[in-house]
Amino acid sequence: MEANQALNNDLICAIATPPGQGGVGIVRLSGKGAGEVAAQLCAKPLQSRTAVYTDFFDAQELLDNGLALWFPGPNSFTGEDVVELQGHGGPVIQHRILNALCQRGARLARPGEFSERAFMNGKLDLAQAEAVADLIASSSIAASKAALNTLKGAFSEMISAIALDIANMRVRVEAAIDFPEEDIEILQEAKVAEDIARTVTALEAILEQANQGRLINSGISVALIGQPNVGKSSLLNALAGEEAAIVTNIPGTTRDLLKIDLVIGGLPIRLVDTAGLRESSDEVEKIGIARAIAQAAEADLTLYVAAADTLEEGLASSELVGNIELIQESDSQPNNILLVVNKSDLGAMRNLPKDIASVSVSAKTGEGLDLLKKAIQESVGFGQENVPFAARQRHIQIIKDTLVKVNAAAQALTQNQGAEFVAEELYIAHQRLGEITGTVTPDDLLGKIFSEFCIGK
Numbered sequence: 453m454e455a456n457q458a459l460n461n462d463l464i465c466a467i468a469t470p471p472g473q474g475g476v477g478i479v480r481l482s483g484k485g486a487g488e489v490a491a492q493l494c495a496k497p498l499q500s501r502t503a504v505y506t507d508f509f510d511a512q513e514l515l516d517n518g519l520a521l522w523f524p525g526p527n528s529f530t531g532e533d534v535v536e537l538q539g540h541g542g543p544v545i546q547h548r549i550l551n552a553l554c555q556r557g558a559r560l561a562r563p564g565e566f567s568e569r570a571f572m573n574g575k576l577d578l579a580q581a582e583a584v585a586d587l588i589a590s591s592s593i594a595a596s597k598a599a600l601n602t603l604k605g606a607f608s609e610m611i612s613a614i615a616l617d618i619a620n621m622r623v624r625v626e627a628a629i630d631f632p633e634e635d636i637e638i639l640q641e642a643k644v645a646e647d648i649a650r651t652v653t654a655l656e657a658i659l660e661q662a663n664q665g666r667l668i669n670s671g672i673s674v675a676l677i678g679q680p681n682v683g684k685s686s687l688l689n690a691l692a693g694e695e696a697a698i699v700t701n702i703p704g705t706t707r708d709l710l711k712i713d714l715v716i717g718g719l720p721i722r723l724v725d726t727a728g729l730r731e732s733s734d735e736v737e738k739i740g741i742a743r744a745i746a747q748a749a750e751a752d753l754t755l756y757v758a759a760a761d762t763l764e765e766g767l768a769s770s771e772l773v774g775n776i777e778l779i780q781e782s783d784s785q786p787n788n789i790l791l792v793v794n795k796s797d798l799g800a801m802r803n804l805p806k807d808i809a810s811v812s813v814s815a816k817t818g819e820g821l822d823l824l825k826k827a828i829q830e831s832v833g834f835g836q837e838n839v840p841f842a843a844r845q846r847h848i849q850i851i852k853d854t855l856v857k858v859n860a861a862a863q864a865l866t867q868n869q870g871a872e873f874v875a876e877e878l879y880i881a882h883q884r885l886g887e888i889t890g891t892v893t894p895d896d897l898l899g900k901i902f903s904e905f906c907i908g909k
């Protein structure tokens with residue numbers, strides 16, 4: 453890492469504000485000599501951590517005027533010398549300022565390079581750096597709160613506490629390896645089994661929270677599935693509050709997937725309308741139906757839509773059960789399915805399968821829509837409480853892998869396999885968990901994470 457730091461503190465610059473016109477446009481500069489280069493551009497000395505009103509020049513002429521803010525390292529976002537040049541928010545002006553900086557030795561930053569440097573210099577850990585991108589990309593208030601909590605360290609603190617527990621266990625287990633004859637007794641005396649059990653409980657709890665954090669962060673995908681003409685597209689329109697999907701009384705209207713982003717109870721939702729499920733000889737429709745089933749399998753929640761007026765017939769009901777079973781078989785989270793009985797204005801819910809939660813609605817009159825929204829929230833495990841932190845799929849996989857290894861350590865202990873086996877499992881668990889905050893990071897992982905950032909962050 454030290455070699456990286458030495459290589460990477462060259463001077464980088466980028467426009468930090470969004471493209472287009474605005475009252476203010478900010479160009480950021482970070483790295484060795486940022487203060488000097490900026491002072492040349494402003495043709496006056498800058499003052500540490502003070503806003504200086506100034507003109508900006510290139511070698512020939514005046515470019516703009518505004519404020520220059522200088523944060524000498526290490527007390528800056530990146531930990532290096534950082535300057536923010538706040539000029540007028542126009543693309544031509546800002547590019548001229550960038551050019552002037554590049555003429556004086558800076559280069560254009562890669563996406564995420566400022567945050568990557570903050571990570572490299574210990575200003576943020578990896579989960580916090582990811583939260584910077586997640587906070588910027590958040591699409592609901594709840595998502596932004598969760599990302600901010602992660603940025604402030606809520607998630608990292610919990611992970612670090614568990615990592616510390618594992619480290620402490622490792623110390624005791626590794627000590628026992630030196631006494632192969634008595635190692636089992638030593639481990640018993642040191643109450644390692646109890647500590648492992650506690651760690652498993654802690655990991656399971658954080659896994660559950662991380663799942664919520666992942667859902668709120670990346671958005672919850674909800675698929676509308678069901679037989680033709682039951683009103684899936686009408687429901688999508690009713691929930692979205694716009695005529696996004698084509699609705700007709702001809703069965704088989706929807707052919708392809710239609711995705712709409714909306715917010716329900718503060719949760720970012722991606723709602724997907726699909727082709728009605730039926731036997732079809734039409735090539736295009738067949739592809740649409742296959743996509744519908746795949747979407748249901750992939751979604752965090754499947755809304756299986758049926759129509760109240762057709763449910764009275766026993767046949768429709770048995771088909772419905774068959775289709776639900778089909779989806780449950782292909783779904784990785786088979787419990788997350790909610791039966792939505794639409795067209796409540798035409799009849800009551802009847803002949804419903806008993807083992808599945810259901811809601812009655814009318815896309816036409818709007819009746820039951822609020823209940824449906826609540827049911828969607830509850831089905832993905834959200835009540836009114838705030839999500840404690842935002843997380844990513846990467847974190848969830850790591851927590852799961854860590855759990856597997858800690859459980860393996862517990863098993864090695866109960867089977868009296870010897871301290872070195874327990875130590876080995878705990879070592880792998882410890883290493884893997886460290887990848888969340890970045891105490892252990894394969895280089896390609898860093899490249900992947902930071903390349904997803906916007907430029908200037």
Ligand SMILES: Nc1nc2c(ncn2[C@@H]2O[C@H](COP(=O)(O)OP(=O)(O)OP(=O)(O)O)[C@@H](O)[C@H]2O)c(=O)[nH]1
Pocket residue numbers: 679680681682683684685686687698699700701702703704705706707726727728729794795796797798813814815816817
């Ligand atoms: N009475 C009544 N009619 C509805 C309701 N919802 C939808 N419809 C009607 O049912 C018909 C089918 O609606 P769609 O939304 O196109 O149904 P779909 O499930 O998307 O159908 P496919 O795309 O063919 O799979 C249309 O004529 C709608 O106006 C409802 O709540 N009550």
Ligand SMILES: [Mg+2]
Pocket residue numbers: 684685686697698705706725726728
């Ligand atoms: Mg449709």
